Amino acid sequence: MLPTNTFAFKGETxxxxxxxxxxxxxxxxxxxxxxxxxxxxxxxxxxxxHCFKGIKSLPVCYEANKMACMTSxxxxxxxQKLDEKFQAQQRRVVIFVESFPAHxxxxxxxxxxxxxxxxxxxxxxxxxxxxxxxxxxIKYRHCLIKKFLSSVEGSKEFTFSLFDAIxxxxxxxxxxxxxxxxxxxxxxxxxxxxxxxxxxxxxxxTGLDLVAHAQAAGVEFPEGLSIEEYAALDDDLKTCEAGPxxxxxxxxxxxxxxxxxxxxDEEDDGDSxxxxxxxxxKNEARTALDTLKRFLRRQDINDGLHNSxxxxxxxxxxxxxx
Numbered sequence: 001m002l003p004t005n006t007f008a009f010k011g012e013t014x015x016x017x018x019x020x021x022x023x024x025x026x027x028x029x030x031x032x033x034x035x036x037x038x039x040x041x042x043x044x045x046x047x048x049x050h051c052f053k054g055i056k057s058l059p060v061c062y063e064a065n066k067m068a069c070m071t072s073x074x075x076x077x078x079x080q081k082l083d084e085k086f087q088a089q090q091r092r093v094v095i096f097v098e099s100f101p102a103h104x105x106x107x108x109x110x111x112x113x114x115x116x117x118x119x120x121x122x123x124x125x126x127x128x129x130x131x132x133x134x135x136x137x138i139k140y141r142h143c144l145i146k147k148f149l150s151s152v153e154g155s156k157e158f159t160f161s162l163f164d165a166i167x168x169x170x171x172x173x174x175x176x177x178x179x180x181x182x183x184x185x186x187x188x189x190x191x192x193x194x195x196x197x198x199x200x201x202x203x204x205x206t207g208l209d210l211v212a213h214a215q216a217a218g219v220e221f222p223e224g225l226s227i228e229e230y231a232a233l234d235d236d237l238k239t240c241e242a243g244p245x246x247x248x249x250x251x252x253x254x255x256x257x258x259x260x261x262x263x264x265d266e267e268d269d270g271d272s273x274x275x276x277x278x279x280x281x282k283n284e285a286r287t288a289l290d291t292l293k294r295f296l297r298r299q300d301i302n303d304g305l306h307n308s309x310x311x312x313x314x315x316x317x318x319x320x321x322x
Contacts, residue, residue, distance in 0.1 A: 079114070092113075
């Protein structure tokens, strides 16, 4: 969802909230000290979208149903998969979730214990949304607009598929800092039993000056719309079968630590050694990374490579162009 119809090419008709009926629901989880994040659970409408053709692996867990929202079936399947993962790691884990019909009790879990918060404690989850989830959404909106502006500046047609959204969300989830996660847990009432350290510094999402950049590219940015407001445009959407939220947080349980978790063979003649190759621009690096992604996504790669691709994109986007 782009901010307004001013972010549309000529000939397109759209308005806030009506740009497209496509939507997805996310479930995020991290431990209390932010050292471990669950892979995102993404719920879409189409089980086998066209943009997934030829894709053998995704950096997220993907499910689908007609409403693209959390259901009791999706929740149960997700818990079973997580339980198998934690069994293989020989771990015992407590997962805290908000009480909703879409979050049922799941039987026969061996490594996971579900702890349900009653509705009277829902402000705890509001704190998580205003911390971890808000940070994720702001980063996502930044990336979306950056990609759009890149198309404008390159005189290319802007396209953004479900796969693009998933790939961008994975990068943004990797970029949410441990400090933000720790602070969110503290504001939700989860206190670490470890020795208290200095006050936590939460990241600030300054990033790209979107208005200036958009204007420089000849695109009118909606007056008075901040990136925070833009990221919150979909806050009222229902994400559960019968409830307002599909967000989950989790903690680790162990015997010794109770802290929670949410060239050629010829000799060079000397001249070539003195020639300095030009440094590729940031856009050229992005293009190369996109080519690498398209190649690797068609291989059966593991989570480590998915995470490395995300880290590369974060590094390129944060580097200084020369």
